Amino acid sequence: MSEEINNNTAAEQTEPAAEKIDASETAAKVAQLDLDSDEDVFDNMQFPEPDYSAPPAVEFHGVVKSYYLYKSEKSRFKAMFTGNRGVPQHDVLDGLDFTIYPGESVGFIGRNGAGKSTILKLITGVSFPTSGEITVRGKVAALLELTAGFTQDMTGRENIYTKCLLLGLSETEIREIEEDIIEFAELEEYIDQPVRTYSSGMRMRLGFSININIKPEILVIDEALSVGDARFRKKCRNAILQLIHSGVTVLFVSHSTDALTGTCNRAIYLKDGKVHFDGSVVEALDMYNADVEEIRKRIREKRRAKKRKAKQRLKQLKEQQEKEKK
């Protein structure tokens, strides 16, 4: 089973031939890995060389994103006619500039609410920037909302068809990859059953399989992604790694040091809605961890200061009581 899938993806890698010799060697290594073994590919990874001469895959120019915060349904209804005048805004991104070239795999690092997910939404074209310009060149597959666009009453096979249509594939393209999708998802005879009868794991598997098999040029991954059991998770990870080695641009959001160093060759650290650092993964992680440590330290100090104050106050009270006794 796994061998067939791997052969499929290995075949795609022939296209960008010259510069990716190293990469395809690693890809072959990945392909040979047994899903049930404990061996991990992260240790012996070799990234393909990004193509810096090509037009950039993703461009952000002064991107600002702010969300409107409606106080109530009434203010929302009113906003339709007044054009959001006087509605408070929450700024998430405050003028972002970066360029990502084909073949790069970029990790986005930042604390909660730093705007990582917003960036991914902007790249997938779901959300729109308040101002600034975004250009994306290539087919985007998003491993964000795997089960989005499924119709509960339709069968798995029909849902593959619909979802691929929604993603902009033509009918022949869909027929080409249909079998690959079914095989990867390991749904077997369930594929012709309505999706409402699936377990959540089966749905996720189908969603993941569709996204990975549409032959994306840009892959967007959110960290909170866990599909199926350990074996299937490994299969997913291998599939992602194979895509990376075939020269796909990868955008990755995560807090995990291991996953970031294992998947990315560049990191962007977001802080206060701006690009705080853009460069090597290790440096970005160091900065991020230092900042997190500093914040923790500050919290600890605050706590200590509070304790100190409390102790002093207690002391004062006791002294007063003693004075009164005398």
Place this chain on the structure above:
Amino acid sequence: MAEKGYFYSTKSNAKTGLGMIIEEHRGQAKKIMNLSLNHLKATYKGALLGPAWAIIKPSFTLFILWFAFSVGLRGNGMVNGYPRFYFMLSGYVPWFYISEAILGGARSVRSNRQYVTKLSFPMSNIMTFTNLSSMYIHLILLVIMYVVLWAGGYCPSVYNLQILYYLPMMFIYFWVLTWTTAPMAAFSKDFESLVSSIMTGLFWLSGIVYDTTKVKNSVIRHLFYFNPVNYFINGYRRTFLYNQPMFSADNRTETLIMLAELLGLILMGSFYFKRLRKLIPDVL
């Protein structure tokens, strides 16, 4: 894949909502057709008879109509010189489409919210494929209606060809209406409730069960000219039942009013689509 040239940019040439809608539709014809058929299937999936229900339900209503007006209430049989059953049949069939287009169209974006908030699907295409899939049902009902009228001896006639004007015009009119209603209903649920509560009133204010051209009060009779539902329903009657030409003296005023309203709807739809399109993924 490269030859297909997937490209996405927020640098858009479209300055107006109308431009945005045209841009979102460019080259999507086949996809929209597929999705409209898919939508039809999905609506009735999980039932044994499937899409047949889309025909059975209105046919049953028509049967009840026939029973009530041809068997039950035989006494007050004629409207405008035609048996009440045929009169109502030719009014009900377009009304089924119109009510579905107004209500289903307004709800379309909200009920397909995943397409907008999770996938980057062109929003205006949602309105188009929902309206198209109601159109398929309408076409089948139209055939059934034609057979019944033929059996009654009112068809065929040259005037039947007027459907080539009324049908596309009706589709366009209520499709343009959704440019305003669908984004608004997606933005605020109150608007959706507003639309659905208007529907019952609209039924009785349009000449479906009675003939609006025979209303005694001349002010009210002329006010009916502003009701597009009335315009299309009477157009259907002209085409299939009365066998009258679509351009008669008073009809010209009605047509001009309808076209002016359509222009107004295009402007309003363009304005609201532009205003709400980029906000909806964040608030829905």
